[in-house]
Amino acid sequence: MLCKAIYLFYVFVTLAFAESSIAPSRYHGEGFNVQFYAYELGSVIGWESGFFEDFCKICRRLHSPKNVMDINYHFLQHPKNRNFNNIYNSRQTVTNMVVHSYAFFRPSVTGLYTFKLAADDGAQLTVGPMKLPCEFSTKFETETFKLKALKSINDQAKPVVSVNEGLVRLIEGFYYPVNVTSFNLQGNAKLELSVIDPLGNEIADFGSHVIQATFDECDPINELE
Numbered sequence: 741m742l743c744k745a746i747y748l749f750y751v752f753v754t755l756a757f758a759e760s761s762i763a764p765s766r767y768h769g770e771g772f773n774v775q776f777y778a779y780e781l782g783s784v785i786g787w788e789s790g791f792f793e794d795f796c797k798i799c800r801r802l803h804s805p806k807n808v809m810d811i812n813y814h815f816l817q818h819p820k821n822r823n824f825n826n827i828y829n830s831r832q833t834v835t836n837m838v839v840h841s842y843a844f845f846r847p848s849v850t851g852l853y854t855f856k857l858a859a860d861d862g863a864q865l866t867v868g869p870m871k872l873p874c875e876f877s878t879k880f881e882t883e884t885f886k887l888k889a890l891k892s893i894n895d896q897a898k899p900v901v902s903v904n905e906g907l908v909r910l911i912e913g914f915y916y917p918v919n920v921t922s923f924n925l926q927g928n929a930k931l932e933l934s935v936i937d938p939l940g941n942e943i944a945d946f947g948s949h950v951i952q953a954t955f956d957e958c959d960p961i962n963e964l965e
Contacts, residue, residue: 762871764844764915764953771807771947772920774828777838778802786923787893792864795838795921803830809947811841811920815929834929841920843950844871847910851938855887856905860930862890863922867908871915871955901930918950 777799785791785798805828813827815834827834845867847853857865867885885908891900910916922931935943943949 765956766954768952769807771809772841772843774805775840776802812932817927835926838923844915845918845950850912852907854936856934857889858903858932859889860901861924864888866919
């Protein structure tokens with residue numbers, strides 16, 4: 741009975757949202773915007789509790805590439821590797837590095853999406869909460885999906901990659917903020933994000949399915965009514 745009630749509530753919410761998706765007020769192109777940070781040499785802050793939620797408290801801001809279509813990277817530590825200091829066409833050391841990528845994703849179909857995250861040394865993906873019209877913003881709470889891939893600090897110097905995956909139900913036509921934060925202390929560095937839609941199709945070019953946009957804030961007076 742409880743399962744039926746939950747299902748009916750989900751159907752009700754989905755139908756209520758069906759004609760009420762919110763559109764961005766300004767569009768700034770496809771892809772992810774990226775912010776690079778550097779932190780103290782040799783620091784193990786990436787393994788500290790709460791790092792991914794407050795990673796920049798002791799970090800130094802570096803370059804900020806815009807509209808990056810592919811945020812995946814893989815660098816092997818080798819003195820002759822010319823790309824070791826080049827990521828997203830931005831000259832960058834990948835030692836003591838934090839990379840924060842962000843965009844909005846608008847699902848083309850409602851259902852369960854599979855997100856798979858691989859990282860060396862670590863990364864966290866968050867999806868949501870969805871952008872709601874003002875008339876719904878105080879009536880429904882939407883959750884944030886989190887997925888973390890973090891290798892053991894004892895394996896930091898080893899060629900080990902942490903892999904994790906999870907499912908999240910997304911509703912067609914709504915915009916969900918997507919944030920990916922990765923870090924690397926030293927040595928090999930890797931980030932790989934893959935997405936499979938509810939129909940079982942891999943979204944190989946995920947960067948072309950996300951956008952940069954501005955959404956108008958709800959009028960506080962309307963929110964209180």
